Amino acid sequence: MVEQGTVRRMSAQLPLGRDAASVRQRVEALEKILERAFVIPGTKQPIGLDALAGLIPVAGDIVAAGLGLYLIWEARNLGMPKWQLARMVGHVGFDTLIGAVPVAGDLFDFLYRSNTKNLKIIRKYLDKHHPHTMVIDQ
Template sequence: MDLRDQLPLGTDPASIRQRIEAMEAMLERAMVVPGTNFRFGLDSVIGLVPVVGDFVTAAMGAYIVWEARNLGLPKWKLWHMGANVAFDTAIGAVPLVGDAFDLLFRSNTRNLKIIRKHLDKHHPASQVIEG
């Protein structure tokens, strides 16, 4: 069973929330530094590839913003989310400094927080209770 079998394909808020949460986890928290609790994800790893890596992770971050648009978030929230992705991409493109920055500034986690706040207010049934 692979990831495609586990993620819902629906357009309902609960399905979209699960896809966004899975993308954020993969980009920001998929791996842990051995011997610590410090987590990092593909955003930091792919970002090590000069130029191309930053555009790939920007596209993945843009996917989260696109899904937020499908949820009906207000335009000002979408602009805020887009600015988070753009800022992360711009600073992440700076050699060495950008790679360290990617470990600390988690634009996708920030955007997930905006989405969760919106969903919890407007679609409380989309909350997933983890057990």
């Protein structure tokens, strides 16, 4: 069971605003959870909720696709062009379609990171149209 103080700390870390800086923080946090939240013991291979959820037949792929579509929803709210949104939908759709194939799809989920690709598109847009949101990676 999660303590209420823990939930408050988690919610306090991510801003709820609609401004570009808040959106950037949310999509970066979600991408990290979906694609590289854990490291496989004994390797340096990161995995995330997307790959783990894909191990659950049908429902896992639907949940992972829904979370990927949330990234696109945030991008849409930023006012990104429709062609970029369509490209992002294509990444999520391809990941979901191939990920739904038993066994081979699970392996594919470990290798193909649609949410990382989509985050790159969002970052490029934000860096061009909202440069004040840029964060220097250390």
